[in-house]
Amino acid sequence: MVDFGSFNSLAPLLRDDPYPVYAQLRARAPVFWTETEQAWVLLRHQEVSAAFCNPGLLTLDLGQFVADVSQALGDHPVELLRLLDMAIFFRNPPAHGPLRALVARLLALRPQAACAAEVARIARSLHAPLVRDGGLDLMTGFADPLPPLFMGWLLGLADADALWLAKTLSGVPVILNRGASIRDFRAAERRLTEAHAFLRAEITARRLAPRDDGLSLLVSRNDASEAPFDDDRLTALTSFVFMAGFETTSALIGNALWLLLDHPDQCDRVAADRKLLASAAEEALRLEAPIQQVRRRAATDMTLAGQEIRAGQQIVLMIAAANRDPQAYPDPDLYLPGRTGRPVQSFGGGLHHCLGAWVARMEAEIALGTVLDGPRPRLCIDRPGWRALHNQRRMTNLPVQV
Template sequence: MPSAEKKPYYSPFDTSFVDNPFPTYAELRAYGPIYKDDNLDFYVASRFEDVKQIARDTTNFSSAQGIFIMKDADGNMVKDSSTPTPRMIEMDPPNHSQFRSLISKAFNTKQMAALEPIVQSISKELIDGLAGRDEIDFNREYGNILPVTVICDMLGCEQKHRAVFKEAADVLVYAFNKSHEEQLAARQALADLLQDQIELRKRQPDQGLITALLNATMDGQSLSADELTGFVSLLMTAGTETTTNLVSNSLAYMHHHPEVKQRLIADPSKIAGAVDEFLRLESPVQGLSRTVVNEVTINGHTFQPGSKVLLLFAAANRDASAYENPEVFDETRPGKKHLALGHGIHLCLGAHLARMEAIVALTDILKRIPDYELHLDRAVRHPVVMIRGYEQLPATIKTPITKIA
């Protein structure tokens, strides 16, 4: 039963929530464990333990019917928003387990450690490229470019196409507020681009992940063309957007909380812990959905099969029942893991990569450009409630950037 008398208003399609959804998230948590959207007939879980329980329960809650709450061209909720091309994030066991085991070796901590010097080199070159400038856009000229360069390198995609890949990935991710039909078109556009790179690696194998996947087998069978395209498409989108938005959100948070910025400048060893706090408080992915498979009761609420449930990770990450002083930024915060990168079998495969890239990025920015000044009055947020970040993040550089030899 709801614990607050007045039912709050919330919609993942209402862009008035883009700038500051957090007061409404607090209202949702206070209202009760489960909130129902009566207009589109779906549910919202906003408390930490409820979100965590549903995320790890793959028996009763499925990802196979899509992980976004979507509307069709007529404004009706789409019951199955999954992609025609299979993607690991939309798989349930046992298929998910097989696919994840196939690709997880490329994302383990050892592989990420080997990638770190490459990320550092890319970051250095990007900041060197800003030398002599007094006006820059952190997002367009750094945050957008760093992760897509890294992921292209990992996959074995040609770097000359990285801008095209990033643009296609952006269209796909930020089509969230568009109709299901428009989203499918965006997904196909990215798949078509990546298919050319897959064909290239069939002719010209290299050491990249696409070549490795072309040679991989599962139960003695090679991956189908659709399976491979789905894999690569997911890596291109998730592998770029998370880091881009994490970096921009971190810079914006420090603008509002300059004491955090000063602590990290004074002691860069705190940046690793700070990245997790930025993730917790400014989650790039605000939430994902599941479809109920069996009748199941969570915290007193019984879900019926076919129902859609939106898991609000960003709301759960500020739950006072899970975190002491949840609104306070504490880079030394012990214990409880946040849910910004998911939970259970769908914990973000690239979590190590996203953290490492953000640590490198913030370390370099705070060391080489410590006195930047953001202009948030001119910044442009993504017009999508479920993805938190910026399209444009203009800044003035007060002390000229110098190139490093």
């Protein structure tokens, strides 16, 4: 039996299949304190959902943590600190509002129908080698490149530049994981230095010769605001938006394809009734949430599920456990497209609900439909390999054959 006090969500055994452990803990207590992580842990859907909407729970200031570590080691990761300063999900009011408004305007640049048409075009192009060659890695050759190509289209970047930028930035999100080392921080700084040099040049070019694209919109809206960001901060914001638009969405698409193809009976149902595509993507969000957990900090003393939480204490919101709570979802471990019930917690809620949730859902739905439009592929692996990240559920590969 797992001990509450010694529970560690970084434990390697939780990487491949954490759900039995979460179920055991959830059945014993909805909220508990772990000495190992010095935090309260929330596991049930009811408490996690309420916590997301609780204005007394603040996001953690990871930028300050990185600054403190860097000072102790004599480093000064300029680009990394700028990125964290512009990362919406690490900002609390009042700084949170202007950042969120600018990103929301970018995501509203194109009509949703136009966005869907572009995603479908990209998906068909990436899927073509499966039909032509008889095999494809649906993770590295399909799920990984699709979201960055879409984000590149939205910002106005060439396909080659978008893929280069995604490859360059791909190692940066590891610093969001508890347990990241100073080596990870330094590697992220090197990657960001290279990526930000490219983006600064693009921003300068858009200011001199605006285009009908998202990057030009960010520049013009920012420059016209009462308190505009300088180009370094605008570059960091662009970098954050690009990463946020591809990292977890690629994970979602891969997870959704794995679940669909690993359940032939449900795959047949969805193929026969395309109205189930959206629900198939939603079931992937529930069963294999791309983000498994997030942290919050109590701004004041409060009570959660009968437990007294002191101001300053941290709370771990276990999204992956809440999404499989039997009180919220009957037969929670089954993959059932068409399921109805409470909203999944994978995109958060309240002030920090994911702005791009509709984009991620759209991309996953179109990706599933594109694969089902062609010859039915079969999996070449019995189980996926998961990346060595404690809070991100993302496969390393997904080879299939026709």
